[in-house]
Amino acid sequence: MPHPTPTSNDREAVFGRLLPLVTGWCTRLGAGQIDAEAAASDALMVVLRRLDDVEPDSPIEAFAWGVTTRVVREHRRRAWWRKWVPGAPMEHAAPPSADSPAQRERVRLVYRVLDALSEAHREVIVLMDLEERAASEVATILGLPEGTVRSRLRLARESFRAEAGRVGLGVLHLVEDPDDA
Amino acid sequence: MRDYDDVLAETRDATRPSAEQLARVEAELTRRQGRKPPRARWIAGAGVALALAAAALFTLRAPADVARPLDHSGAVALGDKVQVDADGEGAVVGSAREMTLDWRRGKLSVEVEPKQGVQLAVRTDEGTVRVVGTGFDVDRGPLGTTVTVRHGKVSVDCVRGGLSYLTVGESRTCEPVSAAGALRRTLALQGVVSPEALLVEVNGALGRTDADGAVAAELLALRAGTLLEAGRDADALAAAERALAAPDVTRAEELHRMAARLRLASGDCAGALPHLQALDALGRLGEEEPALRRCDTPAP
Numbered sequence: 447m448p449h450p451t452p453t454s455n456d457r458e459a460v461f462g463r464l465l466p467l468v469t470g471w472c473t474r475l476g477a478g479q480i481d482a483e484a485a486a487s488d489a490l491m492v493v494l495r496r497l498d499d500v501e502p503d504s505p506i507e508a509f510a511w512g513v514t515t516r517v518v519r520e521h522r523r524r525a526w527w528r529k530w531v532p533g534a535p536m537e538h539a540a541p542p543s544a545d546s547p548a549q550r551e552r553v554r555l556v557y558r559v560l561d562a563l564s565e566a567h568r569e570v571i572v573l574m575d576l577e578e579r580a581a582s583e584v585a586t587i588l589g590l591p592e593g594t595v596r597s598r599l600r601l602a603r604e605s606f607r608a609e610a611g612r613v614g615l616g617v618l619h620l621v622e623d624p625d626d627a
Numbered sequence: 628m629r630d631y632d633d634v635l636a637e638t639r640d641a642t643r644p645s646a647e648q649l650a651r652v653e654a655e656l657t658r659r660q661g662r663k664p665p666r667a668r669w670i671a672g673a674g675v676a677l678a679l680a681a682a683a684l685f686t687l688r689a690p691a692d693v694a695r696p697l698d699h700s701g702a703v704a705l706g707d708k709v710q711v712d713a714d715g716e717g718a719v720v721g722s723a724r725e726m727t728l729d730w731r732r733g734k735l736s737v738e739v740e741p742k743q744g745v746q747l748a749v750r751t752d753e754g755t756v757r758v759v760g761t762g763f764d765v766d767r768g769p770l771g772t773t774v775t776v777r778h779g780k781v782s783v784d785c786v787r788g789g790l791s792y793l794t795v796g797e798s799r800t801c802e803p804v805s806a807a808g809a810l811r812r813t814l815a816l817q818g819v820v821s822p823e824a825l826l827v828e829v830n831g832a833l834g835r836t837d838a839d840g841a842v843a844a845e846l847l848a849l850r851a852g853t854l855l856e857a858g859r860d861a862d863a864l865a866a867a868e869r870a871l872a873a874p875d876v877t878r879a880e881e882l883h884r885m886a887a888r889l890r891l892a893s894g895d896c897a898g899a900l901p902h903l904q905a906l907d908a909l910g911r912l913g914e915e916e917p918a919l920r921r922c923d924t925p926a927p
Contacts, residue, residue, distance in 0.1 A: 466725070469644040469652050483648060487655040494660075549790070553641040556634060575635050576642070579744040607631070615634065 464493060464510050471514045472521075474572045478557035480521040489517040508587045515569065555615040562609045567602035574599050633792050636782050640757065643746070694720045697728070697735075708743045712736040715767065730767055738762040741779055749774075752808070754785035754801035763793075769815035771808070773800040806838035810846055817849075822857035829853060844875040848882055855885060864889040880911045887915055896922035 465486075472485040492513045500509045560568050573584045574595075581599070585592040644652075693705040697713040704710055706723025715733015719726055725746040728735070739745050739758045747758040749765050753772040756765060761779025765772060774783050775798035784790045785801035793799055803809050809832035816825055829850045832838060838846060847870035854863035867886040871879065883902040890899035896918075903919040906912045912919060 465649055465653060466644050469649055470642065473642045473644065474638075483652050483655065486652045487659065490652070490656055491659060494656075546789070549637055549641070552634065553638050556638045571635075576639050577744050578639075578742055580742050583744070603631070610634075 460497065460506065461490075461494065464490060464506070467507070468493070468510055468514050470577075471511065471572065472518055474560070474576055475515065475518045475568060476521065477560040477568070478554065479561055480518065480525050485514075485517050485521045488521070489514040492517065505586060508589065511587045515565075519565070552615065555610070555613050558613045559606055559609045559615060562613075563602065563605050566598060567605050570595065570598045570602045571606060575603075630792070632780060633782075636757070636780075636792065637790075639746075640782070692721075693723050693726050694718075699733075706745075708740040708745045709747060710738040730765055730772075732767050735765040735767075736762070737765065739779075751801070752804055753787070754783060757782045757784070769811040771800045771802045771812060773798060806832055806835040806842045806846075809835060809838075810842050810849075813846070813849060822853050825853050826850070826857065841875050841877060844870065844873050844877045847873055848878040851882060851885060855889075860889055860892070880906065880909055883909075884911075884915065887918065891918055891922075 468489050469482065469486040472480070472489065473482040476482045476485060489510070493510045496513070497506075497509075500506060560571065563571070569588070570584065573579050573587060574581065579587075581592050581595050585595045588595065590598075693709075695703075696718045697703065697711065698716045698718075700713045702710065702712045705719055705726060708723065709726070711719075711728070713733070713735050715730065715735060717728055717730035717733075717735065719728045721727050724744065726748075728737070728747070728749045730749055730751050735749065737747070737749065737758070739747055739761055741761065745758065749756040751765070751767050751772040753767075756763065756774050758779075758781055761781050762777040763779075763781050764775045764777065766775075767773075772785075774781065774793060776793045776795055778795050780792060780794050782790060782792050783799050783801065785799070786804050787802050791799060803812050809828070813825065813828045813832055816828055820828075829846055833843065833846050833850070847866065851863050851866035851870050854866050857863075864886055867882045867889070870876065871882050871886065876882070883905045887899045887902035887906065890896075890902065899918065900922045903912065903915055903922060906915055907919060
């Protein structure tokens with residue numbers, strides 16, 4: 447049975463929903479290493495171009511997440527290479543928009559910690575602890591069983607704490623919430 | 628050492644895309660594709676897309692618009708994750724997933740289902756309260772904006788006082804920003820706190836850069852009265868005369884009477900005379916009349 451043709455308003459709704467989401471993901475997953483706005487624009491280009499390819503039962507958010515992580519990975523790789531190529535334009539990573547210098551410094555340290563984590567750990571911390579999503583929702587986005595998400599979060603938090611200690615960002619309590627870990 | 632949740636909440640706030648950032652990304656997309664997602668391509672091939680997008684958005688709880696006034700609205704659901712009980716004036720803007728409540732006055736109770744990715748902020752002139760997954764009360768009154776956490780955790784960012792995090796049972800008051808607000812707070816504290824504590828409030832309000840005109844005059848008068856109440860007569864006299872010398876005098880009768888009585892109490896008839904004459908000119912001499920006759924008599 448043919449699906450109805452999307453109208454311009456529908457596209458606007460999808461775009462309006464995804465714009466802040468994808469921009470936020472690029473900022474957080476980029477962890478201060480990439481030009482998050484450029485990455486967001488790249489990711490949204492791909493998402494909008496390939497929206498027709500989304501499987502009927504697959505949530506648009508999960509699709510956008512998959513595209514965004516690939517684009518961010520590419521930007522991170524490019525940023526890393528550019529450090530070593532003389533004269534190559536660097537990625538413009540905007541500083542965090544914190545209220546005070548002390549707060550900005552702490553966020554920079556969190557960026558360093560996130561940057562040092564494995565991709566899987568960084569992603570689960572961004573989705574669950576930074577975006578405060580439920581494990582079930584994160585499981586849908588990542589395409590993983592809920593139990594895997596919970597155990598991955600537990601390991602990610604441990605890695606975060608260990609790395610935080612290394613970069614000088616003391617983290618006192620790491621409360622395991624029975625609801626999400 | 629800081630709490631993991633605090634550190635993450637701080638990062639969450641600092642990495643939330645700003646309106647300017649989103650506008651730049653949208654402008655860049657527009658530049659790259661020619662206004663908005665290419666319509667022809669969408670319309671041409673997209674029988675599936677609408678159903679997919681709509682189904683997916685529905686599945687993932689697409690954020691409905693929750694914009695509405697909240698003036699004395701009582702208990703209201705804002706989307707399916709947020710409940711508020713509004714006894715006062717304010718409004719909410721945003722979506723069910725990310726909303727801002729601008730609260731002008733009165734009491735507001737907020738209940739947010741935790742761990743659902745809801746980003747909610749309550750904004751008053753004095754500060755901003757951000758949810759970290761919680762239930763809390765906001766009371767905006769003469770004392771400022773008071774936030775009390777029932778359960779969970781919130782960040783409170785006061786314009787005067789900066790950022791802090793509150794957990795269960797804790798509360799914090801963001802003090803008024805303007806001198807006029809500080810005056811209202813001071814008047815509300817009169818008789819509630821000690822004269823010494825009130826003096827701290829009055830002096831703080833007088834120190835605001837916008838403390839001028841009638842607000843400054845009222846604060847100066849309040850200062851004189853508070854010093855008198857604290858038993859600091861000499862300071863009260865100086866404060867009363869300073870208040871009377873200010874360009875916009877309020878409570879002139881009260882200040883002249885105070886100054887006259889304090890001068891007379893120290894045997895300074897000549898010093899009291901201008902105040903007694905001012906009361907006479909106001910037609911409010913009252914029981915100071917004998918003192919005026921006595922002090923106004925030329926020395927033999």
